[in-house]
Amino acid sequence: MLGIQDVAYRYRDSTTVTLPDWHAQTGEHWALLGPSGSGKSTLLNVLGGLLRPASGQVTIGDQQLNTLDERALDRFRGRHIGIVFQTLHLVDALNVRDNLLLARYFAGLPQDRDQVARVLDTLGIGDLAKQAPNRLSQGQAQRVALARAVINEPSVILADEPTSALDEANCSQVMALLGNQARACGATLVVATHDPRVRDYMDHTLELEAAG
Numbered sequence: 001m002l003g004i005q006d007v008a009y010r011y012r013d014s015t016t017v018t019l020p021d022w023h024a025q026t027g028e029h030w031a032l033l034g035p036s037g038s039g040k041s042t043l044l045n046v047l048g049g050l051l052r053p054a055s056g057q058v059t060i061g062d063q064q065l066n067t068l069d070e071r072a073l074d075r076f077r078g079r080h081i082g083i084v085f086q087t088l089h090l091v092d093a094l095n096v097r098d099n100l101l102l103a104r105y106f107a108g109l110p111q112d113r114d115q116v117a118r119v120l121d122t123l124g125i126g127d128l129a130k131q132a133p134n135r136l137s138q139g140q141a142q143r144v145a146l147a148r149a150v151i152n153e154p155s156v157i158l159a160d161e162p163t164s165a166l167d168e169a170n171c172s173q174v175m176a177l178l179g180n181q182a183r184a185c186g187a188t189l190v191v192a193t194h195d196p197r198v199r200d201y202m203d204h205t206l207e208l209e210a211a212g
């Protein structure tokens with residue numbers, strides 16, 4: 001189970017975003033839709049433990065994120081939550097394999113090179129293990145970011161606008177990869193997007209309302 005209850009997040013300039021109560025069952029695939037400024041990224045970041053709400057509860061499985069201190073939250077995120085950001089945040093100084101091993105290190109997991117090779121193979125990029133991220137195409141880099149999000153077999157996968165820059169064929173490919181990887185880990189998948197095409201790939205939709 002995954003959910004938020006009575007959550008409000010306050011940005012530094014005091015802009016306060018109030019989020020609707022929402023719950024998902026383990027393994028469900030959700031599209032998070034809504035106009036610009038409706039709070040999609042805020043919700044995704046709160047769910048991922050990257051933003052701490054001013055009030056309310058964020059629950060992932062049996063864990064209430066608000067009860068964790070920073071260190072415990074970092075560890076929990078690394079172990080249980082896979083995030084695909086809009087900007088991919090790959091470390092250019094490390095090759096693809098080491099980017100994935102770094103994600104395992106941050107989660108306190110063993111450096112399992114076989115597991116890394118398996119995930120890269122599943123995503124069709126096994127031959128890129130030694131490549132530097134800044135020498136990859138956009139589509140390849142996106143697969144690496146997806147590989148990094150699933151390398152720790154998370155119980156939740158969050159993706160922020162993974163398809164908005166993609167044509168039809170690539171959109172369908174990325175959504176299939178996300179769906180398949182989530183199914184392989186038994187993970188709950190939440191994709192925040194403007195892109196109405198995403199709805200077709202997901203079982204459920206949460207529609208946020210325009211701010212104001």
Ligand SMILES: Nc1ncnc2c1ncn2[C@@H]1O[C@H](COP(=O)(O)OP(=O)(O)OP(=O)(O)O)[C@@H](O)[C@H]1O
Nearest residue numbers: 011013015017035036037038039040041042043211
């Ligand atoms: N860093 C910030 N400082 C202040 N206010 C912010 C900040 N980031 C977002 N907001 C405000 O929070 C509200 C929700 O923004 P959010 O980015 O979550 O919406 P969104 O639906 O993801 O938008 P978009 O689709 O344009 O990315 C908006 O009113 C926005 O102006």
